[in-house]
Amino acid sequence: MGTISLLDCTLRDGGYVNDWRFGAETVRGFAHKIAQTGVEMFEVGFLKGDTFDKDRAVFPDGGSAMRAVGEKQPGLLYLGMLDMSAPIPLARFPRRSEQTLDGVRVIFKKEKTDEAFRCCEALQALGYMVFVNFVGTDLYTDAEFIAGIEKFNALRPFAMTIVDSFGLIKRKDFLRFVYLADHNMAPGVALGYHAHNNLQQAMGNAQALCEMNLHRDLCIDACVFGMGRGAGNLNLELFAEYMNENYGTHYRIEPMLEIMDEHLNEIYRDRFWGYSLPLYLSATNACHPNYAIYLAQKNTLTVKAFGELLQGIPPEDKARFSKEKAERYYRAFQENYIDDRAAIEALRTAFAGRKVLMLAPGRTLRTCADTIDACIRQQDPIVLAVNFTGGQVQPDYIFSSNMRRFVKIRGRTAAKCITTSNMTDCGQTDYVVNFSSFASAEPDVIDNSGLMALRLLCRLGVRDVLLAGMDGYASDSADNYADESMEYVFEVGAAARNRLISRELSEIAGQIRLQFLTPTHYTTGAGREGFYE
Numbered sequence: 001m002g003t004i005s006l007l008d009c010t011l012r013d014g015g016y017v018n019d020w021r022f023g024a025e026t027v028r029g030f031a032h033k034i035a036q037t038g039v040e041m042f043e044v045g046f047l048k049g050d051t052f053d054k055d056r057a058v059f060p061d062g063g064s065a066m067r068a069v070g071e072k073q074p075g076l077l078y079l080g081m082l083d084m085s086a087p088i089p090l091a092r093f094p095r096r097s098e099q100t101l102d103g104v105r106v107i108f109k110k111e112k113t114d115e116a117f118r119c120c121e122a123l124q125a126l127g128y129m130v131f132v133n134f135v136g137t138d139l140y141t142d143a144e145f146i147a148g149i150e151k152f153n154a155l156r157p158f159a160m161t162i163v164d165s166f167g168l169i170k171r172k173d174f175l176r177f178v179y180l181a182d183h184n185m186a187p188g189v190a191l192g193y194h195a196h197n198n199l200q201q202a203m204g205n206a207q208a209l210c211e212m213n214l215h216r217d218l219c220i221d222a223c224v225f226g227m228g229r230g231a232g233n234l235n236l237e238l239f240a241e242y243m244n245e246n247y248g249t250h251y252r253i254e255p256m257l258e259i260m261d262e263h264l265n266e267i268y269r270d271r272f273w274g275y276s277l278p279l280y281l282s283a284t285n286a287c288h289p290n291y292a293i294y295l296a297q298k299n300t301l302t303v304k305a306f307g308e309l310l311q312g313i314p315p316e317d318k319a320r321f322s323k324e325k326a327e328r329y330y331r332a333f334q335e336n337y338i339d340d341r342a343a344i345e346a347l348r349t350a351f352a353g354r355k356v357l358m359l360a361p362g363r364t365l366r367t368c369a370d371t372i373d374a375c376i377r378q379q380d381p382i383v384l385a386v387n388f389t390g391g392q393v394q395p396d397y398i399f400s401s402n403m404r405r406f407v408k409i410r411g412r413t414a415a416k417c418i419t420t421s422n423m424t425d426c427g428q429t430d431y432v433v434n435f436s437s438f439a440s441a442e443p444d445v446i447d448n449s450g451l452m453a454l455r456l457l458c459r460l461g462v463r464d465v466l467l468a469g470m471d472g473y474a475s476d477s478a479d480n481y482a483d484e485s486m487e488y489v490f491e492v493g494a495a496a497r498n499r500l501i502s503r504e505l506s507e508i509a510g511q512i513r514l515q516f517l518t519p520t521h522y523t524t525g526a527g528r529e530g531f532y533e
Contacts, residue, residue, distance in 0.1 A: 002217035004210055004247060007041035007192070008034050008236055010259075011057040012081050014227030017271050020045065024054040026263045028070050033262075035073035036255040037240070041219070043105065044069050047080040047088055061092040062101040077102045077129070084108035084116045096127030103129030103158060110140055113148055120155055129158040131192065131219075136165040137177055138286075139319055145177065149184045159190035159219050164205075166319070167198030167231055168283040174205045175212075182214055190217040195234045197226060198283035200275060202234035207242060225260045225268065230282075230289040232273040277303060285310040288321035295330060300402045300447055304425060309333045327443045334422035334447060335436040343431040347418070348460045350382075355464040356457055357381040357517075359395060360450050361388045362471030364518035371517055372468050381466060384457075387449045389413045399453040400426075401435060420452065445500050451508070458511045465514055472498045472521025498522060 011022060011030060022030070027045075034042050044065045045057030052064045059065035065080055072078060080101050082088065085108075094100055104123050108116035120130045132152045134140065140148065152160060162169075162177050169177070181191050193209055195202035206220050222236035237260070240251035281303070282292035287310050295301060301309065310318075313329055357375060359365065365372065369392060376383065376393070385395035387405040389412055398413060400406040401420040409417070410427065419426050420435040437459075438452040445451060450470055457465055473494040498521045505514065509524040516522075 001213040002190075002215055004218045004220065004243065004249075005040040005190075006236065006240060006243070006251070007043060007079070007219055007221050008037075008039050008224065009043040009081075009194075009221050009233070010223040010225075010227050010236070010264075011045045012043045013194075013221075013229075013233055014223045014264075015045065015057050016229035017227060017273050018267050020057040021055055022057055022263070022267075024068065027055075027057055027068050030259060030263055031069035032073075033255040033259045035076050036252060038249070038251045039076070039236070039240070041077045041079055041103075042069075043079045043081060044101070045080065047082045047104070048086055049088070060088060062104075063094070065101060066099065072098070079103045079105055079129075079131070081105045081107060082119065084112040084119065087115075087119060090119065090122050093123065093126055093128070101128065103131060105131040105133055105161075107133040107135050107163070109135050110144060110148065113151065117151060117155070120152065120157060124155060124157070130155065131159045131161060132157045133161040133163050133192070133194065135163050136319060137162045138164065138166070138169050138173065142176075142180060145180055146184050149181060153184075153186040153189070156186055157189060159192045159217075160185055161192030161194055161219070161221070163194045164196055164201070166283055166286065166289060167196030167201065167279070168286060169205070170199065170201060171205060171208055174201070175208065178209060178212065178214075182216060185216070187216075190219045192219040192221065194221040196228065196289070197231040197233060197275065198279045198289060200231075202226075203238060203242075206234055206239055210243075210247070224256050225264050226273070227264060227268075228273055230273065230293055231275050231279040278306060281307050281310055285313075285318070286315075287313060287318045290321040291318075291326055294321075294323060294326045298330070298447065300334075300404060302403045302407065302425065305333070305403060323443075327446075331436075331439070331446060334420075334439070335434070336421040336424060337434060337436060338421045338432060340421070340433045340437070343418075343433055344459060347431055347456075351457070351460045351462055354462070355379055355381040355466065356462050357383045357466045357468065358450070358453060358457075358470070359383065359385045359388075359390055359393060359468050360470040361386070361391070362469035362518070362520075364471050364520075365391050365393075365469040368468065368518040375466060375468075375517055379466070384453065385415065386453050390415070399449065399456065401438075401447055401449045401452050405449075418456070422447075440504055442500055442504070444497065445504065448501060448504075451501065451504050454505075454508050454512070454514075458508065463513060465512055466517050467514060467520070468517045470516065470520055470522065471518065472501070474521070494521075 050060050078101050082104050106116050106120050124130050222234040222239050224236045226232040226235040237256040243249040278292035278296035282289050383395040384397045387400050387402055395415045398415045399418045403423045406426050416430040418431045419429045422435040438455040440446050502522045506524045
């Protein structure tokens, strides 16, 4: 069989987790430790953009990359990655020397094959080892994959790599790609494998590849601690140990563990990566994992709804994520238009001439319980709870636009329930109103239930609303809810989210009188009178 080499790509592929902002000391320290492991190849980062930031593993040229990692260590090949979606000019690559990168990994989608070929050809002419990475290999038909291989055979690159971009290639299909590659690649070209772990296939596929005992050389990508976007990548420390136990290699595991301890643990605590239900759903629906990451941060979809939304994305868009597309499909899924005129009219009659106390599930419900009780005794408002059962207060109505919250409410309250039309699985409720009629135009708070409930009250003609537990968001998520089971981490930071909601509250305050009974981070821009801030 051929030789098997390990390629560490933590600083490059792992950088999706933290925007490649490892810090200058970590980049240099990481490079020093990797050289101690015996791993054959080290990808120092992305080659893209026009500016150099010493704290990021993204470099506008190979020279800045090599300065960032420090002096080369014997026995280790230093590589950079070039993305054909946004390549840097070839003029930035000097002829290969002892001071430059040793090789360049060129990644490209199949529609960029011709551009990638010309780029690889030029890099080879400058003396660089060239790696040809077929991004989204599962999106190629067998004929397209073979045609791509045959095209690049003319260059005799160092390696061609199967890239499981969405982490969905199961063993049977993976082995088919391996056979196709092995039988069609030119002799002397190494076969590479780059895994993502959405379906926990990375370790099994990599082991299966090694155990095929191919005559050609293999190059296996891996990351320390499995660091990578979403579900992460093949764990370098685990696969190196497998190699030591089964192939007589002598990779040193201790420096890898020291990298985890000294450089990655803190990032992991702040920005978790690993197996998750949303990423499982994205893989099983053949979607770009960024759809799962983006939609999961909304924390509004049940697993059934999540799967249905991803399944409904057109095939041509599943592999090409953008925030705009994700928001468009999310909004369309949520809207589910219905004729809610009868429900609105019935609610308008029930709320006519009444003051409303709206309860949100903030922590101040506990700390200001006496104030809230006094308000109910003295003013006799209609009590409307938003996305929870009201805690210690028995509400008259509950408003919910969030199915994940509603499953904890359904059957546990005597209050009348008002739900929005996006919640197609909520069963029979007292009133259903249109999601789209009360949703925000601002994507990051499109379905904020408190804002939606206030817009509904405006529609019903309510003039006075007392607010309790609508605290706003603190940077520590543990401070956000009266009930810890409701906590979640949101994409937009606490201060930014508070500003967005405050802006929306200011518009609502032009139609309805709002009075905060409990402390809040929100402002309305309408002056302090009548507000507790």
